[in-house]
Amino acid sequence: MSARVKICGVSTPAALDAAIGAGADYVGLNFYPPSPRYVSAQVAASLAARAAKHIPTVGVFVDAGDDFLADAIAAGQLDAIQLHGHEPPERAAQLRSRFGLPVWKVLSVAGPEDIASAAAYRDTADFLLFDAKTPAGSALPGGMGLTFDWGLLAAYKGPLPWGLAGGVTPANVADAIAMTGAPLVDVSSGVESAPGIKDVDRIAAFCKAAQHI
Numbered sequence: 001m002s003a004r005v006k007i008c009g010v011s012t013p014a015a016l017d018a019a020i021g022a023g024a025d026y027v028g029l030n031f032y033p034p035s036p037r038y039v040s041a042q043v044a045a046s047l048a049a050r051a052a053k054h055i056p057t058v059g060v061f062v063d064a065g066d067d068f069l070a071d072a073i074a075a076g077q078l079d080a081i082q083l084h085g086h087e088p089p090e091r092a093a094q095l096r097s098r099f100g101l102p103v104w105k106v107l108s109v110a111g112p113e114d115i116a117s118a119a120a121y122r123d124t125a126d127f128l129l130f131d132a133k134t135p136a137g138s139a140l141p142g143g144m145g146l147t148f149d150w151g152l153l154a155a156y157k158g159p160l161p162w163g164l165a166g167g168v169t170p171a172n173v174a175d176a177i178a179m180t181g182a183p184l185v186d187v188s189s190g191v192e193s194a195p196g197i198k199d200v201d202r203i204a205a206f207c208k209a210a211q212h213i
């Protein structure tokens, strides 16, 4: 068993090259301004030029407005948009139609009801990403290295392609895939030496662990 890999919060050429070199399937560019992984339009454009023809880029957004999204999509030449806020199904549908890109909707998980909420996105998103719910009042809705009970996904048979995020690391990703059967794993802080600082060795170790279990 193995899983596809998304290395999220890439903000430097070195991290991008490490993800490509390690055989990652996607890189995430974070457009949420409070994030330590935030990339400006200028940085996104330069990373996108380097990523072109090598790896698809997924833009991470949190309850973003249309104009903000339009600028980021153009700058980052994005292949998909990840909605990591409170976007309801209608908003996912609206953005998919307006921008003509696949929509990855993140479902923040604390309990079984959050897994069940996947059904509402059946016709409006293209991909679902289950991430740990961050505590009320947190600065970020993701990227904090928090896990949730992976047992909640053990028997999951969802309506859409899906992936697992939240607190996965080179050390635990094989267990995460074995427990959940996740077809894709998404990591940000688990391949960093400090918030926002990607570690090329950890990126390589993560990809190896996810691809060879």
Ligand SMILES: O=C(O)c1ccccc1N[C@@H]1O[C@H](COP(=O)(O)O)[C@@H](O)[C@H]1O
Pocket: 008, 009, 028, 030, 032, 035, 036, 037, 060, 062, 084, 131, 140, 141, 142, 143, 144, 145, 146, 165, 166, 167, 168, 186, 187, 188, 189, 190
């Ligand atoms: O990484 C961030 O700073 C971030 C900010 C706002 C929304 C999402 C963010 N990251 C996403 O969170 C998950 C899990 O991250 P981690 O591996 O637990 O650190 C991942 O999908 C990132 O895309």
